[in-house]
Amino acid sequence: MATFEATAEAAAKNLESGRTLRELSDLFTPMAIRVAITLRIAQKIDAGRLTAEALAADTATDADVLERVLLHLVTIGVLTRNDRGEFGLTRIGEDMLVENGKAANPPWLDLNTVAGRAELAFTRLLDVARTGEVAYSAQYGTSFWDDLTRDPSSGTDFDVVMAGGMERRIREIAEAYDWGALGSVVDVGGGNGTLLTGLLHAHPRLRGTVLDRHAEPALRTFEDVGLGERATATTGSFLDPLPPGAGGYILSRIQSDWNDADVRTILSHCLEAARPHGKVIVVDEFATEEGVRCDSEDDLRMLVYYGGKERTMEQVRALAADVGLSVESLRKAADWTVMELAPAEN
Ligand SMILES: C[S@@+](CC[C@H](N)C(=O)[O-])C[C@H]1O[C@@H](n2cnc3c(N)ncnc32)[C@H](O)[C@@H]1O
Incomplete structure (x- = not known):
């Protein structure tokens, strides 16, 4: 991916969308989306649980905290909210309806899966650079593969993604x-x-x-x-x-x-x-x-996982x-x- 053309394309895309370095690097947006996916918020909205109170009751979460997370998803255009305080799905929000592993939401967006946990090990990237540690193992005290072995349903999800x-x-x-x-x-x-x-x-x-x-x-x-x-x-x-x-x-x-x-x-x-x-x-x-990576995203995933x-x-x-x-x-x-x-x- 890191060819000169790809770099130019990525740079042009950033310019076009007006994305700042801050927006490219923030952690709160990815975490808010992952929390919503993990709690199956889209499915619950689809089933008629529309307010923060109803959604919190159905997900065993704190209504005030959940509302603040969901309001960020409104800010970034994943959810809508009307003046009765009811949440809805935007076009991109509807992608959250697709069940894990089947299409749009790979298991690594669900924080309860092994792959979802693995993504969180990216917070150790600096330590990886400094010490050469395997981030996943350092974060969880066990290897990715041993965790998959212990959790057969994540193992199945992983196989499905691999075979997809x-x-x-x-x-x-x-x-x-x-x-x-x-x-x-x-x-x-x-x-x-x-x-x-x-x-x-x-x-x-x-x-x-x-x-x-x-x-x-x-x-x-x-x-x-x-x-x-x-x-x-x-x-x-x-x-x-x-x-x-x-x-x-x-x-x-x-x-x-x-x-x-x-x-x-x-x-x-x-x-x-x-x-x-x-x-x-x-x-x-x-x-x-060419000495450059064909896929920097996968390369970093291999490194961290x-x-x-x-x-x-x-x-x-x-x-x-x-x-x-x-x-x-x-x-x-x-x-x-x-x-x-x-x-x-x-
Ligand atoms: C990236 S997947 C590739 C799966 C398959 N070969 C393919 O191309 O779709 C890596 C595979 O290695 C297996 N694996 C990991 N550690 C292993 C080990 N120590 N011995 C045997 N298999 C292992 C995983 O369970 C997983 O099925």
């Missing part, structure tokens, strides 16, 4: 590479099995296993789509040695969640399991090669080389790349 909008991409990823020739794959950190399902549908000879912190979401997916014995899932960690013997070990959107040392560990576990003839296949949208980063293809290739993997082929799948790696000695 993937249909077309998965078709292109399935076409970009001869997955069937691998015979079997382990989708390492394969979430709820969405990618593996697409690959198995497109390649009838292929069998596969998802390995993730929880096997259940993928097992449910495979049962729903009737893949039978061709697909299974197992609970495990890619920070530990992986089950050996598959033809391919897929790492889809994994590397950016981890720091360089952990990526080397994960890649070397894939390599050990894949030896002597298997492949390690990184599927990802890489940062651009997990201590990870958005990497260029070259950076991933270098980490793979560190553990003895070399690039055999690169295939484009829309804006994604399928990077086939094999033991360097082959």
Whole structure:
């Protein structure tokens, strides 16, 4: 995103909208919106609870405080308020009606979800710069992933966000590479099995296993789509040695969640399991090669949530080389790349 054109575009947008540095950086507007989303204020207004008193009674909050929060949403054009003190939704306010995880409101706007909590760790960004700490873990005393494991409903939301909008991409990823020739794959950190399902549908000879912190979401997916014995899932960690013997070990959107040392560990576990003839296949949208980030928003999210980063293809290739993997082929799948790696000695 940080190309010169994008910078110029963003600067022009700020000028056009008259936004000041203060407006770009205030915390009260984002927090007021997140509080309203967390309390399902839009749904309650839609259901006829219109005054601050009615809304407070329905959300177990203080009416005076809630009214002050809602009045800020009136100020910024998310809510309306009439002279009877009744709140309504503006066009943008209606976006709050969309349930979490389904469309407009990703779970990170709901302060009760793990992702919503993760966003709050951005207040530690200066500490991250000074000490290199992982902001989420420093804030909550536990890692993002351990929190997701403890809270299955947030885990499901996260899987839904990850799988969202993937249909077309998965078709292109399935076409970009001869997955069937691998015979079997382990989708390492394969979430709820969405990618593996697409690959198995497109390649009838292929069998596969998802390995993730929880096997259940993928097992449910495979049962729903009737893949039978061709697909299974197992609970495990890619920070530990992986089950050996598959033809391919897929790492889809994994590397950016981890720091360089952990990526080397994960890649070397894939390599050990894949030896002597298997492949390690990184599927990802890489940062651009110009030395600037393709997506600064995601890059900062990776940093704060997990201590990870958005990497260029070259950076991933270098980490793979560190553990003895070399690039055999690169295939484009829309804006994604399928990077086939094999033991360097082959
Ligand atoms: C960004 S998501 C990517 C999911 C999927 N591969 C995709 O492309 O949609 C990262 C995945 O890594 C999994 N994960 C995190 N830590 C893990 C670990 N130590 N071992 C196995 N899986 C892990 C998460 O549960 C999540 O499913």
